[in-house]
Amino acid sequence: MxxxxxxxxxxxxxxxxxxxxxxxxxxxxxxxxxxxxxxxxxxxxxxxxxxxxxxxxxxxxxxxxxxxxxxxxxxxxxxxxxxxxxxxxxxxxxxxxxxxxxxxxxxxxxxxxxxxxxxxxxxxxxxxxxxxxxxxxxxxxxxxxxxxxxxxxxxxxxxxxxxxxxxxxxxxxxxxxPTQARISATVHGRSAHAGVNPEDGISAIQVASYAISKMKLGRIDNETTANIGRFEGGKATNVVCDRVDILAEARSIKEEKLLRQIEHMKNAFDQAAQHFSTNVDFTYEIMYPxxxxxxxxxxxxxxxxxxxxxxxxxxxxxxxxxxxxxxxxxxxxxxxxxxxxxxxxxxxxxxxxxxxxxxxxxxxxxxxxxxxx
CATH class of the missing domain: 3.40.630.10 (Zn peptidases)
Structure with a gap:
């Protein structure tokens, strides 16, 4: 027909x-x-x-x-x-x-x-x-x-x-x-001259990289994934970067697994901030069920x-x-x-x-x- x-x-x-x-x-x-x-x-x-x-x-x-x-x-x-x-x-x-x-x-x-x-x-x-x-x-x-x-x-x-x-x-x-969470993190550092007094700065890029290196990403299990989608920061090579903005996501068929992955990623940022004596603003939004x-x-x-x-x-x-x-x-x-x-x-x-x-x-x-x- x-x-x-x-x-x-x-x-x-x-x-x-x-x-x-x-x-x-x-x-x-x-x-x-x-x-x-x-x-x-x-x-x-x-x-x-x-x-x-x-x-x-x-x-x-x-x-x-x-x-x-x-x-x-x-x-x-x-x-x-x-x-x-x-x-x-x-x-x-x-x-x-x-x-x-x-x-x-x-x-x-x-x-x-x-x-x-x-x-x-x-x-x-x-x-x-x-x-x-x-x-x-x-x-x-x-x-x-x-x-x-x-x-x-x-x-x-x-x-x-x-x-x-x-x-x-x-x-x-x-x-x-899956349900999806959109994750935003702002990693704060402290600027300084990269050649004159770098020891007075805190590189937000280094802090963010340290945090991400501790995360489980990609395929977590057969129901859960996570990804860092955007990493932005820095203006010049001679300035210690004082801010990095990160956009990420996590997905899972099971809500409890999604929340567990979000908490894992937040903990990685918190621990990195503590290690480098700075702080991270971390937020997430559930995009759909x-x-x-x-x-x-x-x-x-x-x-x-x-x-x-x-x-x-x-x-x-x-x-x-x-x-x-x-x-x-x-x-x-x-x-x-x-x-x-x-x-x-x-x-x-x-x-x-x-x-x-x-x-x-x-x-x-x-x-x-x-x-x-």
Whole structure:
């Protein structure tokens, strides 16, 4: 039932609309029009006043055409992209859609949006039975899940959700993803002339380096990671550096492990400060919660059945990254993230197989049909 050529042209149309994160106005207006033309009630929420992004989140609702549908469900993808995402020129190369190599493609995550719009077109054309369905298209996913974290209350009434925002083939089910802490540390030293009286100074670079050398970083265990992402300090070679600013992160599937890793990193800074007779300002912020489903969960069972129905083999995956699914689970709406087939995301080599785009659309249709009973 999926119109392959229409789907390809729709995807190409969407990726050619500039929508780097923070600048979503143009794509938001186009999506509102497309969802409306398909007969959905469309609302743009008020999150823009809190995020500062170019648009709010879009919530589009299709009312049920059957009585007593099992559950209200929703699908979600994000409308923003990473850079370089301006003037994208999509091309079909064999079985793939690619960019011209000077920009990203934008399959992350306009592939999900294209699949949703084509699924709706099929439902309308063939008058397929369906329960109440909602579509949440977020802004600011690429800048820290800002859109979903600022979602206006009361607009989403769904009981289960499906995010189409994971690399890997259609059939992959992200059943677990970590919580993340953003860590900031300011290491204070004391300036002095590096050649005349270095002994009167305290090198913040040396203090910070000493602390980091004592930390467990990288892969901590199969559920926990940590990383130093930015290290900034110093102005000249002849001045003992008096300040270093560090930006780091820690992630874990288990909250207690995350807190343990944060405490470990803080202790390393505290001990270094004590050793060099100085001090460190250490803060952290939980960016989003973790989620974890088992194979026994009804949501996972239903997704597996849908994947098998379209001829793919379901595969349960634990991810090391966060997505809007993390936020939505934190809001109490069970949501899994699903593979959509995008490859080499966040690079100018990004691409997507046409067959994966096609299968993602089939999967959306199958999920809608299952939840119409």
């Amino acid at each position: 999926v119109n392959r050529e229409r789907l390809i042209e729709l995807f190409k149309e969407l990726v050619m609309v500039d929508s780097e994160t923070g600048h979503e106005r143009a794509i938001a207006d186009i999506l509102k029009k497309k969802f409306s033309e398909l007969g959905l009630e469309v609302v743009e929420d008020d999150s823009m006043v809190r995020t500062g992004h170019g648009a709010g989140n879009i919530i589009a609702t299709l009312e049920a055409n059957v009585e007593n549908a099992a559950k209200v469900i929703y699908f979600t993808s994000h409308m923003d992209t990473v850079t370089p995402g301006k003037a994208i020129k999509p091309e079909v190369e064999g079985e793939y859609i690619v960019s011209d190599g000077t920009t990203i493609l934008g399959a992350d995550d306009k592939a999900g949006i294209a699949a949703m719009l084509e699924a709706l077109a099929v439902i309308k054309e063939y008058n397929l039975s369906h329960g109440k369905i909602q579509f949440l298209i977020t802004v600011g996913e690429e800048s820290g899940l800002k859109g979903s974290k600022n979602l206006q209350e009361g607009l989403l009434q769904s009981e289960y959700g499906f995010a189409f925002d994971s690399n890997g083939p259609v059939g992959n089910i992200i059943v677990a993803a 973790a989620f974890h489903f088992s194979e026994a969960d009804i949501l996972v069972q239903n997704v597996k059945k849908a994947i098998e129905a379209i001829g793919r083999e379901p595969k349960l995956i634990t991810s090391g990254g966060g997505s809007d699914a993390n936020v939505m689970n934190g809001l109490g709406i069970p949501t899994v993230n699903l593979g959509i087939g995008m490859e080499n995301i966040h690079t100018t080599s990004e691409r997507i197989a046409i067959e994966e785009l096609f299968k993602a659309t089939e999967l959306i249709i199958q999920l809608i049909r299952q939840y119409s009973k």
